[in-house]
Amino acid sequence: MMTPALPVECLEALAVHFRRGARVILDDITISLKSGEIVALLGANGAGKSTLFRILLGFLKPERGEVRLGGEPLADFSRRALAQRIAYVPQAHVAPFPYKVHDVVLLGRLAETGIFRAPQAADHRAVDEVLERLAITHLATRPYTEISGGERQLTLIARALAQGANILILDEPMTGLDYGYQIRLLKHLVDLAGSGHSILFSTHNPEHAVRVATRIVVLRDGTIMADGPPTQIITPSLIRALYGVAVSTLTNVEGQMVIVPSMERALDTRLETTRA
Numbered sequence: 554m555m556t557p558a559l560p561v562e563c564l565e566a567l568a569v570h571f572r573r574g575a576r577v578i579l580d581d582i583t584i585s586l587k588s589g590e591i592v593a594l595l596g597a598n599g600a601g602k603s604t605l606f607r608i609l610l611g612f613l614k615p616e617r618g619e620v621r622l623g624g625e626p627l628a629d630f631s632r633r634a635l636a637q638r639i640a641y642v643p644q645a646h647v648a649p650f651p652y653k654v655h656d657v658v659l660l661g662r663l664a665e666t667g668i669f670r671a672p673q674a675a676d677h678r679a680v681d682e683v684l685e686r687l688a689i690t691h692l693a694t695r696p697y698t699e700i701s702g703g704e705r706q707l708t709l710i711a712r713a714l715a716q717g718a719n720i721l722i723l724d725e726p727m728t729g730l731d732y733g734y735q736i737r738l739l740k741h742l743v744d745l746a747g748s749g750h751s752i753l754f755s756t757h758n759p760e761h762a763v764r765v766a767t768r769i770v771v772l773r774d775g776t777i778m779a780d781g782p783p784t785q786i787i788t789p790s791l792i793r794a795l796y797g798v799a800v801s802t803l804t805n806v807e808g809q810m811v812i813v814p815s816m817e818r819a820l821d822t823r824l825e826t827t828r829a
């Protein structure tokens with residue numbers, strides 16, 4: 554019998570330290586994303602999530618520490634080589650031009666091979682395939698500037714998929730999406746991980762993290778406060794420490810964790826915080 558392959562560390566930050574002026578934003582952070590994982594990054598506003606993403610993507614250089622991709626220093630990869638391996642879905646993207654959705658997704662395809670070559674029939678086919686996969690074929694000819702926030706988010710995910718990268722980094726992908734889009738997007742993340750993608754996403758909703766993540770990392774004031782399996786990490790005391798609200802955690806009939814805020818005790822917490 555063959556031994557199952559061990560999970561590969563595909564992307565990791567090792568003791569990464571980053572400052573803006575005198576302010577330490579990331580204080581010796583070590584975090585890894587292994588192949589096939591869905592890692593959710595939680596943290597209050599300003600905790601350093603987007604900064605950590607920019608460092609993992611090579612957009613910002615850490616003052617100390619290192620980022621490694623497949624065991625090799627990120628600095629050794631060209632921009633194009635990185636685009637073949639890591640795709641990024643930024644937060645609240647605003648398009649300057651009314652490109653058609655098909656063309657926005659095509660840009661992802663060109664990131665892999667160079668933006669200055671003419672798209673081939675195979676590129677257009679690849680775009681059609683990802684639009685179909687995300688069930689947004691009907692948007693193909695619509696201007697990107699005239700579609701809804703949820704449709705834009707799916708378009709950006711399609712662009713990332715068209716890039717052909719195995720690692721997806723998504724910065725608060727559920728923000729501004731209605732409930733239906735949120736749930737469908739969570740399902741897409743699970744499907745993508747099932748088809749060999751490794752996913753790192755940030756979220757302000759611990760419910761989303763619990764629902765799909767294989768691991769949750771909690772960032773607080775530039776340090777890692779917790780890192781582990783969702784059911785071990787998400788506890789009433791962690792939620793209280795992070796967001797200052799009281800919750801109970803329950804198990805539903807499908808055996809999944811559910812987080813239930815206590816409105817009465819949430820108010821008590823606010824009073825306690827005010828008194829402190």
Ligand SMILES: Nc1ncnc2c1ncn2[C@@H]1O[C@H](COP(=O)(O)OP(=O)(O)OP(=O)(O)O)[C@@H](O)[C@H]1O
Pocket residue numbers: 573578596597598599600601602603604605
């Ligand atoms: N360009 C910048 N110049 C100076 N400080 C910055 C800059 N970008 C971010 N910061 C600061 O770095 C800290 C971390 O910001 P970051 O955007 O990484 O947090 P975040 O966890 O992604 O927050 P949010 O959940 O609000 O998006 C914040 O205190 C922020 O004010």
